[in-house]
Amino acid sequence: MDHATAQSVRGDFNDATFDYAGTRSRFFRKKDKFLVETDGPDGKLATFEVKYTFGIDPLQQYLIQFPDGRVQALSIAWDTRPKQQGGQRWFHLYPDNAVTSSDSLHWTKLNQNWNFMCAECHSTNVNKGYNADRDSFATTFSEISVGCEACHGAGSRHVTWARTIPAARGPDDGLQVRFDERTGITWAASAGKLTPVRSAPPPGLRKEVETCGRCHARRGQLSENWIPGRPLSDTHRVSLLDRHRFYADGQMRDDEETYNYAPFKQSRMFAKGVTCSDCHDPHSATLKAPGDGVCSQCHTPAKYESAAHRHHAHVSPPLGCPACHMPERRYMILDRRHDHGFRVPRPDLSEQTGAPNACNDCHRDKPAAWAAHQIEGWFGPERRGHQTYARAFHAAWSEAADAHAQLAAIAESASVPGIVRASALAELPEPILDLIRHGLSDSDPLVRLGVLDRLEGAPADQLWPLASPRLGDAVRGVRIRAAELLAAVPPARQPAADRDQFARAAAEFVDAQKLNADRPDSRTALANFFLRQANPGAAEAEYRAALRLDPSFAAAAVNLSDLYRQLGRDSDGEKILREALSASGQDASLHHALGLTLVRQKRSEEALDELRRAASLDPGQMRYAYVYAVGLNGIGRRDDALSVLNQSLRGHPNNLELLSAALNVSREKGDIAAALGYAERLALLRPDDPRLANLIRELKR
DSSP states (O other): OEEOOTTTOOSOOSSEEEEETTEEEEEEEETTEEEEEEEOTTSSEEEEEEEEEEOOSSEEEEEEEOTTSOEEEOSEEEEOSOGGGTOSEEEESOTTTOOOTTSTTSTTSGGGBHHHHTHHHHSBSOBOOEETTTTEEOOBOSBSSOOHHHHHOOOHHHHHHHHSOGGGOOSOOOOSOOOOTTTTOOEEEOTTOOSEEESSOOOSSOHHHHHHHTTSSOEEESOSOOOTTSOGGGTEEEOOOOTTTBOTTSOBOTTSOOOSHHHHHHSHHHHHTOOGGGTEETTTTEESSSGGGTGGGTSOHHHHTSHHHHOOTTOSSOOOHHHHHSOEEEETTTEEEEOTTOOOOOHHHHHHHOOOOHHHHHOTTSOHHHHHHHHHHHHOSOOOOSOOOHHHHHHHHTTOTTHHHHHHHHHTOTTSOHHHHHHHHHHOSSOOHHHHHHHHTOSSHHHHHHHHHHTTTOOHHHHHHHHGGGGGOSSHHHHHHHHHHHTTSOGGGSOGGGHHHHHHHHHHHHHHHHHTTTSHHHHHHHHHHHHHTTOHHHHHHHHHHHHHHOTTOHHHHHHHHHHHHHTTOHHHHHHHHHHHHHHOTTOHHHHHHHHHHHHHTTOHHHHHHHHHHHHHHOTTOHHHHHHHHHHHHHTTOHHHHHHHHHHHHHHOTTOHHHHHHHHHHHHHHTOHHHHHHHHHHHHHHOTTOHHHHHHHHHHHO
8 A cells, every 4th residue: 555646656647537337437637636536435436635655566456534433445446467477557446236325335335444344464553543422533553554563463562672783682573473483493394204394383363363363364353452463353353164255165256255264274285284484475565485395395395396207298387286285276367376275186075065266267178077087096085185175065055964063074084174173163053062062172173163153043051051161262362252242141140150251351342342333234243132131122223223324234224123123113113225226226035024024013925025026136035935935825925835835945955944835835735645755755864854754654655
């Protein structure tokens, strides 16, 4: 990041124009100011001054500061690559979306806000300075770009030490953390082996990885009191592996950048003790050696550069290690990112789970089965690779009958990376108490967080004995998550010895949400917390604050309408949902919630229309189809109900609720053969259910 000057600005501001979604934007200069005429928050053309530049290669964005202190990133960026590579042009970061001022991705909206989205990682010692009462920012930083203290922490004590005459200096150089994990470490292959081994076991806390992860992870900020070398989860909430951001084998999805903290923590490299600066120079942001030289620091070229290993001798230029083991994805149109999971290509897993693989990244005209056959011919039928959990997550996300057992096996395996065990625990269809207790005492804070995520929705009387010990956890993120869960336990049922600890952790949770009070999701999380504490007034205020920030934020509208349901105010709930729909009419969750509200008001036709729209807008959400089908069946439209259920079952063939509903509707309709078919499908998923076995015998008779 830099101030916009003649030296820092790379884009063409010589009265250049760019057309997008019906708007012609113009980039020009007046004296020493860089200006852009483009569509503002109201959709009308206006002129804005570029305050800052953002990035250098392969693209540069431009930041506009508004009077209320918010700084917004223009979505029209400059391609800084040479012209012969397709660069030196203006382009839009959402070329296929036709984003206008009414869209949440518009450059003036929350999702393009520098103060929240960008500042922490692109400047040093950032204080967001959001004022919730005024909805304004007074963001400050010590250095406009990334300086020494961004990674090493406050440096005043180190400066004092450096200014002391050498003879008088003590051993303490004043730095907050010593990145000494590589000091004295060597890598050598033992006799008869080509794979190197670290001369000492890796430390439990990887200070480098946790520090780099502050910016190279998909995460949310919990506190600005970051201390270098501490677990990232102390000040940030790290995303676990889920179906929205990751493929089943842990690769990040093309449309959901997760950065490289999560992929690297899944890798065999991380497991063996490799750290960031083994490959990267953190000060120059360059690799330690050109080309495959980084890999050959440890991996013997004689083996890994041979034709017997690479099998692509005919390819020119020759393929390097990253081509197969660090597949490339592009974000922001131009920015190439290599996956740091260091994976063995597994096209066989692509066949089974739909995850991409390096082979078909190049051989796009061939199916994954072809690539899997080639791999088997080269390396034999035994498939290898550190990421052994793809089938378990695919089973969970496709609702397979054995998903529970597969996830449990992953969660209890000591050889599986911590972030994967955490994700498996969070995904468990049903909690397993032994795994829960063991996970809550795991040395990895991510595993403890995964367990707490799994306990979401557990009965309050079971929660306290399980989660309360984590209220005093050494890692802030774990304490906060425990307090969030335990807020549902009334004070009178909290053991007296734990109340102070809960109060402290609860205060940390509230502080974390207030830090992000400029975000509707944080205001909604705080509202949910107050509601769990039986404080509906405070909850209502926070839900309404979230909707003021973003009138289309569905979670706040849905939760507020549900609060009104609990208070017997369904008409107010309907009003809230309709207001949100006026800003976001294509949101299925809003239509679904409105449908349920209308059902309670006995407005059946209107309700069914809203439930139908929800199921149509989001066919992947089986709950919408299920509720719509139940509604259809309730007014005697059994054929239509079965049609909806069967359509949803094509995407969720193992869903118990859908199958049970189809079974019941078929029986009510008198179609015994269809009912038997659904019952037998259920029996495959629930083989030990005696009532189901009896029903099948009855249907057969």
